[in-house]
Structures are given as C-alpha cells and as structure tokens.
Amino acid sequence: MQKITVFSAKKVITMDPNQPSATHVAVLGDRILAVGQADCADQWGDVIHDDSLSDFVLTPGFVEGHAHMMAGAIWDFAYAGYHDRIDPDGKLWSGKGDLNTVIGDLSDYEKTLPDDQPLVGWGLDPIFLQDERLSRKHLDQISETRPIAVMFSNFHLMCVNSKALDMVGYTNETNAEGVIKDDAGHPTGELQEMAAMFPVMRRLGIDFRSLSQTEPAIRSYAKVCQRAGVTTVTDLFSTLTDEDVTTLTSVTGEAQFPVRIVPALAAIGAAPAEIAQFALKLRSMSTDKLRLGAVKLMTDGSIQGWTARVKWPGYVGGQPNGLWNTPPELIYELVEEMQRAGVQMHIHVNGDEASDVSIDAIEAASRKHPWPEARHVLQHCQMMGVDQFKRCANMGICTNIFANHIWYFGDQHAALTIGNDRAERMDAVRAALDAGVNVAIHSDAPVTPMGPLFTAWCAVTRQTMSGRVLGAGQCISVEEALHAITLGAAYTLKLDRDIGSIETGKIADFAILAQDPTESDGIALKDIEVKGTVSSGVVHLI
Amino acid sequence: MTGIPLTVIGGYLGAGKTTLINQILRDPQGKRYLVMVNDFGAINVDASLLASADEDTIQLSNGCVCCTMGADLFLAIGDVLDGDMRPDHIVIEASGIADPAKIANVAVAEPDLVYQGIITVVDGANILDQLVDRFVGDQVRDQIRVADLIYVSKTELSDHLSMQLTTISKAPILESDAATIEMLLSPSTPKAPNPTTAPHTAYTKWFTEADVAFNRNTLIYALQNRPEGVFRMKGFVRAETRMLSVHVVGAHIDVTTFPNDVETGLVAIGLASEMNPQDLNKWWAKAKEKALTPYSML
Structure with a gap:
C-alpha cells in the first residue's frame, strides 16, 4: 500500500481561495490528499512526516504556457548574448556587454573544443551592442582554421568566420541576397535569412530538428523547467512524427521525469481537415505527463522584426505593414475546421490586425459550430486593446500575454516600432483581467529565458531594461501575477482540473521557493530563488 | 559535380500551382524531378504511375519523386542534397502566402544548387481583387514582382490584366501550362542549337x-x-x-x-x-x- 507523506513548509501558497495558505500538504502517490496543518491527513490513517522542505515556501508548480523545446538543447551551443543566463546544468554564462567580451569569451570556449568540431554560438543581439558590427574579422581572431558561426538571438541572422565562408565558397562574386558585403565587395561574414545561412548550417552540421524531440533535447528542456519551478510546460509548434511521439512517451513516462509536456502540433503541411484528424489521433495517445491534442497556428511575424501585422497607423518608422505567415483566408479555414472537429487552438498573434482577424475567424466558426468549452488561446496578444479583450471574454477565448517583452524590448518598441503611446499599452494584462478574460503570461523561451517568477515581475512592475515603467496603468498585483503563472496558464491548457493550485485531489506539482513571493520584504519577485520542484509527488531539488 | 537546378513555383492560394505540379509529375519528359509540396493530399497522379508511397514521399514509376517539406523547408532541401537520390531538377511549391524569392535564394547561395527561376502562378479570374485586398495585396504583388515567369491560369489573358501585370514585373507572361512546362524544361546547354530539331512552339x-x-x-x-x-x-x-x-x-x-x-x-x-x-x-x-x-x- 502506498504511504501518505505529509510535507511541512515555511508556507504553502495554495491559490485556492478557500484556504489561501497552509503549512502542510499531504501527498499520496502523485496526488494531493489533504492541505492544512500537520494533522491534515490524520483522518486517512498513518502518515510519514517529511520536513526536508520545511525551510521553503511551496506554491503550485508553475505552468509555462508558451515556450519551445529547443530552449534546452540550444545550450549545446556557446551563449554569446547580452544578458546573464543560466544553462540547464546551472552554469552561469555571463552577458557580453561589448564585442571584445564576445570575442574573448568565445576564444576561451574555443580552446575547450575538440579539433574537428565547429564553434557555434547563439544569442548575439547587436541591438544592445554599441560598437561596430560583428564581422568575420573579429571571428577570425578566435580561429582561422576552425569554422565558426554565431547565430543572432532572433535566429534570422548569423555571422561566420573566413573559414566557414570558404567552406561554402562565398566570395566577392557571390550575389545571393543576404550575403552581406563590405565597401570593397567582400563578404563581411554576416548572413541574413535562412537561404543565405543554410549552406553554412549544412556544412557545419547545425540541424534545428535535433534541438527538439530527441531524448537529450527532452531531458535538457526538463532541466530548464526544473530550475524555473515549472512542472508543466508547452512546446508550441511541434512536429510530431510517430517516432517523435514514441520518444516523448517513453521519456516522459519515467517516474523520475520532472515535467509534464504539452506539445501543440504545428498546423501546417496538410489540408485543415487532415490536420484536425491527426490532432484528434494524437489526443488519444496522451498520457499524464504528455498531453497531446492541441494545435498551433501561425498568423503574423514579430513586432521588433517589423513583420507583425498591425492596424493603422502602423509602424512609427514608416515601415510597410508586416507579413502574414498564414493568409487570413486560410486562418478562417483552419479555425473553422478545428472548431468543427473539436480541436483546441493556440493562435500566434503579435500585431493587433492579426488578433483582430483571429477573433473574427473564431466568431465566424463559433456561429457555425458552437463549442463554448473550446478555450482557444490567443498567444502573445501584444497589441490587443480593451475592445478585443472584451470580445475574447464574451467568446471564452483565453489570452496568453508576452509579459517578458516589456523588459526585453519595451524601450525599442517605444523608440522604434510602434511608438510611445501604443508601447505603454502593450501586453495589457490589466486590461485583459478587467475585461474578464482568462490570462496567462509567458516567456516564449528560448526567445527570452524561461522563468515564470521573472515573467510575473514583468507584469507587476512593467519595468524596461532602461529602468522606465512602461505603462503604469497596465500593472497587476503580485497575487494576480501568481495566478497567471499557475491556474491561469493551467486553464489555457485545459488542465486546471488537475494542476494550477494546491488542493485536495489535484496532482502534487509544487514549486519550491526560498522566499515567499507574496511577502517579498523588498526582494523582487524575479530575485526569488527556485530550489526545485515536486512533480507528481516526486521531489526534485536542484 | 555541378549543382542541381532548382525552380520555385509561387502564387497565392488557389492560383493553380498544384495543377501545374501534377502536370509536371505526369509527364516529366524523361527528367527525374523531385517536387516538394506543402500539402500532399492535393497531389493527384494516376495509380498506374505510382511506384510506392509512404507518410511523406511518393515515388513514381517515371523516376519522379514528390515529397512534403515538413515544418522546415531548408532542412528538407538539405536532406535531398545529402541523400541518395540525385534528381535532375528540384521543384518547390511555395505556400500560398510565401515570398518565393526567399526560397529561391537558397539556390543562389548553395553551390550544390543552381537557380532556375521563379514561376509565379496567377489566378486570372481573381488576381485583380487579390492585388487590392487590404490584408494580402502587398504580399500577392511581391510574389509577382519577383517572378522570372508569370503563368496566368484559369482565364484568357486580357489586355487589361496583361497591362496590370506588366506594371509589377517585366517577366514573360505565359498562358498555358503546356507552354510553362516547356519553358521550365527548355534545355540550356551552352552549345549551338541543333538545326535539325523541330522548332518549339513556346x-x-x-x-x-x-x-x-x-x-x-x-x-x-x-x-x-x-x-x-x-x-x-x-x-x-x-x-x-x-x-x-x-x-x-x-x-x-x-x-x-x-x-x-x-x-x-x-x-x-x-x-x-x-x-x-x-x-x-x-x-x-x-x-x-x-x-x-x-x-x-x-
């Protein structure tokens, strides 16, 4: 017979209004048996008291509603970004504030590589670097014999050294678009967009597919989650071949595997009806730790890349309106088919024209095929106004808002993309909550680092990198933010029956924290230390 | 080793790209085409031509292969270049909203490929509306702007349409899929043309x-x-x-x-x-x- 374990904690923050806080939680198997004080489970028989977590605060395990699996395996490459970041194994990679540091750190890393291995870096963001543009001349200082490629943080650009240029055969005679040249007509090493980067990636063996769905990639992703206190994570825009599902099922099926994965199938590459049927088939293959069946639709691009579809008056620099990845006509078709078949959708919408079209499409589909419990989720929702949020509330559409953007890109949005006034009402979590929409907030890892407490801090303070508060009117309370990263996100995944709060009957998923986020005593939410997680009743300390 | 020619077929939803591709697969005139498409379901070849088929590849008895590009087109191209089959020609069907130039540029950049042009298929009956659509007008226009050949499907080419297209692109305009395929297949070996060959119509x-x-x-x-x-x-x-x-x-x-x-x-x-x-x-x-x-x- 399974034993009842009663964990004691400095405090248990439950997110259950009937009992907002407690000191003990009793676990039987993978479920919460009781919540309260030391005697909370005594009615159920003999218990074992476990005080190993008694110095810590327990909250419901965090739910990251929008991230990508490559956030784990991307660390197979050398980090070259501006901000400090921590890899899945806990190693701190310090941020590189100027080009000299980029070159110096990559040189040190280069010395650790075997001779026959290329040096691949990631995360470089020239927007933050004041000096000249990174070029092959800089990278040649690291090595002239080993091929080197440094990917930019947006993955649309890279810079390579002379050796890598030679391997492809890029010269002053090359006239492929995106192979950038200097005034003398020689390639600088910077390559823009996939077509120009592909020949280098092919020769250096950089294959993005291996960053997802392979066993090492899944385990690496789980480690990222564990460090962030995340016990349920999405992988939005998955390709899910039979082989992928087999691997995912087997790895997530291990009792010690510390996270529940919710992949959303990329809704491309087949007719809408076939995609819907495939999603339904996947749904039937779900297990506790692998929840399949939802799909992800792309609509527009990104605001900082000027490819999001925005309503009038558009971009402040006069850039043309962005690009559709899926034309509205096809968005309507896909939405109708998913709604008809009963497949939940996560819909990428950055610009306010993309969200408008998507809400219109859902309304049209709902009139034909009513499904009040659909819980389709708009993802990112960066420019949505009160009008759109109210429509979402009326139709039961959820919003998962990209709060991390405020800190990382808020200053750029005010200065360069949509201008000050619209930047101040970006990622409008306050407006969404006031309209009565179910709200989650997210990191979009690896675009920004996974860390729900940091994401919560962004939504609470709306502070940008320069320290300004971007739109104080949209700030939310700590309690609201904690709700968004637990129950709010669980609701968007239709998992709030099982997770999102610490209540009797739910799965025993906790985040283990060193400090209390509701009484932070001057400690910012983002600085609260995550000590590990409990996932389905199993303790995973870092 | 010389590169494999690569042609991209672009055009908005419903323009007739798949019809053209079905024609190429049906009668490849002795060439072994590898065709990459978005949606497998729309590929329609005679059962008699079918040699084998699995989840994402169809082999035809005439030597052609049709495959899906999956979530990442470029990785799929890499698989072809690094795989066993060495097709005579790669044809890629761009998605209905894609910029075909962004795909075709890979053939300029990659030494193992040879750029063989962009064919943009235009739905003659609907293109004038599509060009002024408030959502997709600019992207449809760009598909025509980057074309090396324009193929007007579904209707006769009116003077008005021809004029409209000419203001966007200088590319030759073709009016039949037969002529389009003939242009696609036209050999360009750097030799004097054989005078005994019968003249082609297109x-x-x-x-x-x-x-x-x-x-x-x-x-x-x-x-x-x-x-x-x-x-x-x-x-x-x-x-x-x-x-x-x-x-x-x-x-x-x-x-x-x-x-x-x-x-x-x-x-x-x-x-x-x-x-x-x-x-x-x-x-x-x-x-x-x-x-x-x-x-x-x-």
Missing part, C-alpha cells in the same frame, strides 16, 4: 560564340542591359586572366570564376513571341566593342 533559342575577353563588371552590365524576352542565358566567357561562367535567369545574373578552361559561347532561351535573335545579335556585337572598357568608363 520558346526560341539564340547562340553566339564568345571569342572576346571581357572585363567582369562590364559583362555584367551588358547582361543587365540585354534585349527583352530572354528568360535564361548560360555559357562561358573569357576574362583577361580567367574563365567566367555566366548564368542568367530573369533578373538574376551570376558571373563567377570557373576553374577549368572550356569552350566559350553563350546560349539564350526566351519566349518565341518575345525574344528576337536579331536583337540579340546586335546587342552582343555592341557589347563586344566595349568588352574591355572598365565598367566605370562605360
């Missing part, structure tokens, strides 16, 4: 010896200013100290150093109705006069 060829050494930039300038109607041009021209390989498709011009000494010559292919060999003769004679004049002094 395209015409022009050939010249290239017995004069050129300055590279001057040659590029001449190619940029060639007579209208040339769809493709290919061959070898001598520079002062090296051999240059010339590869022209539509607005795309590649002039690169060629390591071996080969026979010089240029061959051009264009629509019979638009390309005039006499104009080309005059153009080439004039270009030769200034062959070694530095570009800056032209």
